[in-house]
Amino acid sequence: MIQARGITRTYQTHGAFTGAHAVPALRGVDFTLPDGGAVSFIGESGCGKTTLGKILTGLETFDGGELVVDGVELSGLSARARARYFRRIQMIHQDPYSALNPTRTVEATLGDPLRMRAKEIGGDPGKWRERAAELLTLVGLEPAAVLPKYPHQLSGGQRQRVVIARALTVDPEVLIADEAVSMIDVSMRLGILSLLRDLRTRLGISLVFITHDVATARYVGDGGELHVIYRGEVVERGLTDDVILTPVHPYTQCLLSAVPIMRGLEEPGPDRMAPIRALDERTATPGCLFEPRCPFATQECALTHPTLVPLGGDGAGVGSAAVDVGDLGDGAHVHACLHPAARRVVGVEIGAASA
Amino acid sequence: MSEVSVRALTIEYQTSAGWLPAVADAWLDLRPGEITGLVGESGSGKSTLALALLNAVPAPGRIAAGTVELAGVGDVTRLTGKQLRKVRGGALGYVFQASQNSLNPLKTIGRQLLDLGRSHEVADLRALIARAKDLADRMGLDGDRVLDSYQHQLSGGMRQRVGIVFALVLNAKVLILDEPTTALDMLSQASVLDIVRKVHDENQLSTLIITHDIGAVSEIADRLAVMYGGRIVEDGPLLDVLRRPSHPYTKALIGATARITGDVDAARALPGRPPDLTTVARVGCVFRDRCGFAVETCATVEPVLAASEDGRRRACHVEPSTVLSGASGTPAAVGEPA
Numbered sequence: 001m002i003q004a005r006g007i008t009r010t011y012q013t014h015g016a017f018t019g020a021h022a023v024p025a026l027r028g029v030d031f032t033l034p035d036g037g038a039v040s041f042i043g044e045s046g047c048g049k050t051t052l053g054k055i056l057t058g059l060e061t062f063d064g065g066e067l068v069v070d071g072v073e074l075s076g077l078s079a080r081a082r083a084r085y086f087r088r089i090q091m092i093h094q095d096p097y098s099a100l101n102p103t104r105t106v107e108a109t110l111g112d113p114l115r116m117r118a119k120e121i122g123g124d125p126g127k128w129r130e131r132a133a134e135l136l137t138l139v140g141l142e143p144a145a146v147l148p149k150y151p152h153q154l155s156g157g158q159r160q161r162v163v164i165a166r167a168l169t170v171d172p173e174v175l176i177a178d179e180a181v182s183m184i185d186v187s188m189r190l191g192i193l194s195l196l197r198d199l200r201t202r203l204g205i206s207l208v209f210i211t212h213d214v215a216t217a218r219y220v221g222d223g224g225e226l227h228v229i230y231r232g233e234v235v236e237r238g239l240t241d242d243v244i245l246t247p248v249h250p251y252t253q254c255l256l257s258a259v260p261i262m263r264g265l266e267e268p269g270p271d272r273m274a275p276i277r278a279l280d281e282r283t284a285t286p287g288c289l290f291e292p293r294c295p296f297a298t299q300e301c302a303l304t305h306p307t308l309v310p311l312g313g314d315g316a317g318v319g320s321a322a323v324d325v326g327d328l329g330d331g332a333h334v335h336a337c338l339h340p341a342a343r344r345v346v347g348v349e350i351g352a353a354s355a
Numbered sequence: 356m357s358e359v360s361v362r363a364l365t366i367e368y369q370t371s372a373g374w375l376p377a378v379a380d381a382w383l384d385l386r387p388g389e390i391t392g393l394v395g396e397s398g399s400g401k402s403t404l405a406l407a408l409l410n411a412v413p414a415p416g417r418i419a420a421g422t423v424e425l426a427g428v429g430d431v432t433r434l435t436g437k438q439l440r441k442v443r444g445g446a447l448g449y450v451f452q453a454s455q456n457s458l459n460p461l462k463t464i465g466r467q468l469l470d471l472g473r474s475h476e477v478a479d480l481r482a483l484i485a486r487a488k489d490l491a492d493r494m495g496l497d498g499d500r501v502l503d504s505y506q507h508q509l510s511g512g513m514r515q516r517v518g519i520v521f522a523l524v525l526n527a528k529v530l531i532l533d534e535p536t537t538a539l540d541m542l543s544q545a546s547v548l549d550i551v552r553k554v555h556d557e558n559q560l561s562t563l564i565i566t567h568d569i570g571a572v573s574e575i576a577d578r579l580a581v582m583y584g585g586r587i588v589e590d591g592p593l594l595d596v597l598r599r600p601s602h603p604y605t606k607a608l609i610g611a612t613a614r615i616t617g618d619v620d621a622a623r624a625l626p627g628r629p630p631d632l633t634t635v636a637r638v639g640c641v642f643r644d645r646c647g648f649a650v651e652t653c654a655t656v657e658p659v660l661a662a663s664e665d666g667r668r669r670a671c672h673v674e675p676s677t678v679l680s681g682a683s684g685t686p687a688a689v690g691e692p693a
Contacts (some may be wrong), residue, residue: 044540045511155628156397185396186568187611191624212540215570215613219622244615258545259615260574264597266616274545278495278510349616 001070002033002056002089002174002206008064009051009232023281025051027232028065031225033174033206038224040209040217040240042255046279048232049210053178056208058086090167094179096159100151106162107147110135113169121171135165139195157188164195175199177220178210193219214244215259225331228252231279231289234308238333246333248311248340251275251290257345266347273345288338296339306336356426358529358561359385359408364421366403366412368632375632377403377416379585382660385529385561390552392572392593393565394608395582396629401565402452404582405531408563409443410434425529445475448522450515452533452565457518458506464517465502468524475525483524490520493557494550512543516550523554530555530562536571548575570612573597581605584630584641587660591667601667601675603646640672648673648681 006028014020025048033039041049054060055067067074069085077085093099100109114128133143139161151159160180167175177196181189193216199205200221209220217226217240226240228251236249247253250273257272275293283292291301311333361383367374378400385391395401406412408423410431423431428446431439443449451457459467465484472483488498494516506514515535522530532551536544552575555562566572572579573593580590581604589602600606611625627645635641643653652672660670669675 044542157628185629186570186613187396187608187625187629189613189624190611190622193613194624213613214541215615218615218619219613255541256615258541260545260548260568260570262570262573262597262609262612262614264573264594265609266614274549275542278512347616 001035003068004029004031004056004065005068006030006065007052007055007062007067009048009055009060009062024232026055026062029227029229029232029234031227031234031237033208035173036200036204036206038200038207038209038221040211040220040224040226041229042211042214042217042226043229044212044255044279046231047229049229050178051232052229053091053176053208053210056174056176057089057091058082059091087170088172089174089176090170090172092160092163092167092175092177092180095183096156096163097151097183099163100159100166102151104150105147106136106149106151106154107132109162109166110147110169113166117170131169132165135168136162138168138199139165140191141165155188156184157191160184160192161195164192164199168199172205174206174208176208176210179212180209181216182211182213189216190219197221213259214255218244223331228255231281233289233336235290235337236333236335237308238311239331242331242333244346246342247345248333248342249290249335249337250294250296252335253343253345254293259347261347264350266349269344269346269348271343271345273343288336296341298339301338304338306338308334308336310334311340357384357386357424358426359383359563360422360424361404361408362422362424364404364407364423365419366400366407367417367419369415369417370632372633374417374419375635376419377585377632378407380660381421381587383580383587383590385563387528387561388556388559389578390555390562390564390576391578391580392569392576393563393580393582394567394569394572396567396625398629398631399582400585401582402533405449405533405563405565407432408529408531409447409449410439411443441475444471444522444527445525446527446529448519448525448527448530450518450522450530450532450535452537458514460506462505463502464504464506464509468502468521471521471524477525487520487524490523490554491516494519494554495546496520510543511539512547515539515543515547519550519554523558523560528558528560530560531565532563533565534567535564536566536568544571551575568612569608570614581608584635586641586670587668588642588671589667589669591665595665595667599675599679601663601669601678602642602671603648603673603678604642606678607645607647640670648678 007026008028009026011023011025013023031039043049055062074082110132111128114131115125118125136143136146141161181192196207197220200207207220211217224240226243227234228236230251236252247256254275261268273295276295277293285291287303288301288306291297361381364381365376366378367376381404393401407418418432425431428442468487472480477483491498491501496516536547564572576593579593579596580587583604589605600609607625610623639655640653640658643649658670658672660668662668
C-alpha cells in the first residue's frame with residue numbers, strides 16, 4: 001500500500017541571463033495505491049507524470065508532502081533504510097530499446113539480479129536459471145529461445161517483456177509503468193497491457209500506469225483510479241470508466257477529444273473540443289492553471305484557483321471546499337473546475353458494425 | 356488520373372543470405388485530393404516503399420523492378436543527379452520519421468529554409484520566406500518567431516509542423532509523411548492530424564501517411580492500404596475497409612487497437628511477431644503463420660492482390676465473407692508471443 005500526500009517537486013533553473021526561476025513539476029499530488037490495485041496518471045508531455053514515477057521509485061527526490069509505504073513515512077528514513085522500500089517498487093521504462101544493455105544477453109540481464117535476490121532472501125543462488133526460465137514463461141516468452149539472445153535480436157514487444165521480467169526478478173510489490181507501450185507497435189500493445197493486467201491478478205502486484213494515451217489506461221485492469229494531471233496538479237480523479245465516460249473538467253475533455261476516432265466504427269462525440277491555444281508556461285496563472293487554454297474560461301477562472309471537490313454535492317459542486325477530498329474514500333469522482341459540465345466528447349461506437 | 360503511380364515495385368536488400376525483397380510487387384496510386392494511409396507493423400516495408408517514391412532507398416537496398424510514375428515528371432526510379440534532387444522536395448514533399456530530430460540544431464529554421472531555397476535554385480528567396488511564413492501561420496504557428504528559432508526552442512508538435520512547412524514550401528503536390536505522430540502526445544497528435552487534413556484540402560495534395568497506428572490514420576485518411584511482410588495485402592476506401600475488413604490481417608489489426616469505446620475484453624493482441632527480411636515466408640502467403648483462417652493452399656500458393664468490386668483490392672485465399680463473419684480459429688503455427 002502506497003499513500004502519497006501533497007507531493008510537490010519544484011526545479012530551480014537559471015539561464016545565463018534570465019536569472020533563477022522555479023519550475024513547479026508537481027504541485028501537491030495525492031493518491032492511494034492499495035495492494036494489488038491500479039492507479040493511472042494521464043496528461044500531456046511536461047505535465048509532471050514522469051517526475052512522479054521517478055519519485056515513486058526513489059530516482060528523484062520530492063520537496064514537499066509525504067510518501068508512505070506500508071505505514072512508514074519514507075522521508076524520515078536513512079538512505080539505506082529507504083532503499084529497502086524502493087526495492088519493492090520497480091519501474092518499467094518507456095523505451096525498451098534503451099532500457100536493456102545491448103552488450104548483455106537476456107541470460108546475463110536476468111542472472112545478476114536473480115543471484116543477488118537469492119542471496120538476499122537466503123535462497124539457493126545456483127537455482128537462478130530455473131527462476132529465469134520461470135519468469136520468462138510468466139511474461140509469455142519461450143525461455144530456451146530468448147535466453148541466449150541479445151536485445152537487438154528481439155522485437156520491441158519481446159524486449160518490453162524482457163524488461164518486465166527483469167523488474168520481476170526482485171519480487172516487487174509495485175510496478176511503475178511509465179509510457180510502457182508508447183514505443184511499441186500498436187498491434188503489440190494490447191499484449192503488453194494484458195500481461196500487466198495478468199500480473200495484477202496472478203501475483204497481486206499493484207500497478208502505477210503513466211501514459212498520455214487515455215485509451216490504454218482502460219486495459220490495465222478493473223477498479224483502477226484515473227488521475228488527470230495538468231502542469232503538476234491533479235485536475236480530475238475517479239474510477240477509470242467514470243472519468244472516461246463522464247468527464248467534467250475541460251482539460252480531461254480536451255484529452256479525450258484528442259483520441260482518434262476510428263471512422264466507420266465510431267462516431268465523434270458531438271461536443272468534441274480542443275484547447276484554444278498551446279501551452280505557454282510563461283503566462284501567469286493565478287487562478288485556474290488551465291484558464292488561458294480553456295474554451296469555457298470565465299472571469300472568475302482567471303482569479304480563483306479551484307481545488308478538488310466532489311462531483312455533484314451541492315449542484316455544481318462549487319463551494320464545498322470544506323470537504324477534505326482525501327476522506328472521500330476510493331473511487332469518488334472529484335474535479336478541480338469552477339464550472340464543471342458534462343460534455344459528450346468521447347467517440348460513440350456505431351452499433352452493429354457488420355453490414 | 357493519379358499523381359503518383361507505383362507499378363510492380365520490388366525493392367531488395369542485400370543480406371548475408373543474398374538479395375531479399377523488402378517490398379514485393381507493390382501497386383499503389385496516390386490521387387489528388389485524397390489522403391492514403393499506409394498501415395503496417397515494424398518491418399513491413401512501408402517506410403522502404405515511401406523512400407522509393409523519392410528514389411532514395413538507402414544502400415544496401417536497391418529498386419529491383421517496377422516504376423514510380425510521377426505526373427509531369429516521369430519515372431522517378433530512372434532519375435539521377437540534379438534532376439532527382441529537383442524532384443525531391445520540389446514535386447515530392449517528404450516529412451521524415453522523427454522529423455523533430457531531422458532539423459539542424461546549429462541553424463535557425465529560417466537559415467535552413469534559405470539552404471533549401473538555394474539548393475533548389477529558387478530565384479526569389481524573399482517570396483520563399485513569405486510563403487513559408489504564410490504556411491506556418493495557417494498551421495497555427497507564429498511564422499516570424501519560428502523562422503528565428505533553433506529547433507530546441509520548439510516543441511515536438513511545432514517541429515513536426517515545421518517539417519510540413521519545409522515539405523510544402525516549394526509547392527509540392529505530393530506530401531509524404533512517415534510516422535508523423537509517433538513521438539507526440541495525444542493533444543499534439545490531434546492538432547498535427549488536423550493540420551495535415553487542412554493543408555491537404557487547401558492545396559489539393561496527394562497525401563500519403565505511413566504509420567503503424569491504424570487508429571490515428573483512420574481519423575483523417577480517405578483510403579487505407581495495409582502492408583504486411585513487404586506486400587500490400589488489402590486496400591480500399593477507408594470507411595469500407597474499417598467496416599468490412601476482408602483480409603484476416605486487417606481484421607486482426609483493427610481488433611488489436613486500444614480504443615476508448617467498445618469491449619475491453621474483446622480486444623486481442625496479434626499473436627506471433629511480425630516477420631523481418633530473413634524470416635518472411637518465401638512460398639505461400641506471408642501472413643499464414645499468424646492467420647486464424649489459414650487453409651492448405653496458403654502454405655503453397657501466394658495469393659495475388661486482386662481487385663474486386665467497389666475499388667477494393669485484397670490478397671487472400673479465404674472468402675471475404677468468411678473473414679468478416681468468421682471467428683478466427685487458433686493460428687496454425689504461432690511462434691513465441693511478442
